[in-house]
Amino acid sequence: MRLLFVCMGNICRSPTAEAVMRALVAQEGLEDQIEIDSAGTGSWHVGHPPDRRSTAAAKARGIVMEGAARQVTVADFEDYDLLLAADADNVAALRAIAPDDGxxxxxxxxxxxxxxxxGDLAVPDPYYGGPDGFEHVIDLVDAxxxxxxxxxxxxRFV
Structure with missing residues (x-):
């Protein structure tokens, strides 16, 4: 099973979700059954590490965030089984580049x-808020x- 977590810039929400899922998968010993990555719908932060505030919030919970931001590509639809978006704007951006209905x-x-x-299915973007927003994002993506x-x-995918 291959999972791609997606947010706008790939420096806050999606790398947090990637790191949280990696930690859960490792706890369950499923690393050989689930592959995980993250990407952004925009290109503003390509090559940048995760936001330091996201990294600090994750580290405080024993979660390691690594990697560099990248932008979603059409090939990701072939390479991943699920593309998991942070909010409706990201869903719309993904649908705009999806090559077909499948x-x-x-x-x-x-x-x-x-x-x-x-009822609210969005993971709010913490980028312009305070540190509490990054903690809230971890809580939401963990659940x-x-x-x-x-x-x-x-x-029975895993």
Missing amino acids: AAAKIHLLREYDPAVD ACRGLLATLRAE
């Missing part, structure tokens, strides 16, 4: 997998990633 069917909001979702892992197990 590829578009791989696009989901990440929080669709949060069993306790409160969604746990739900995603449970779904993958229930559907």
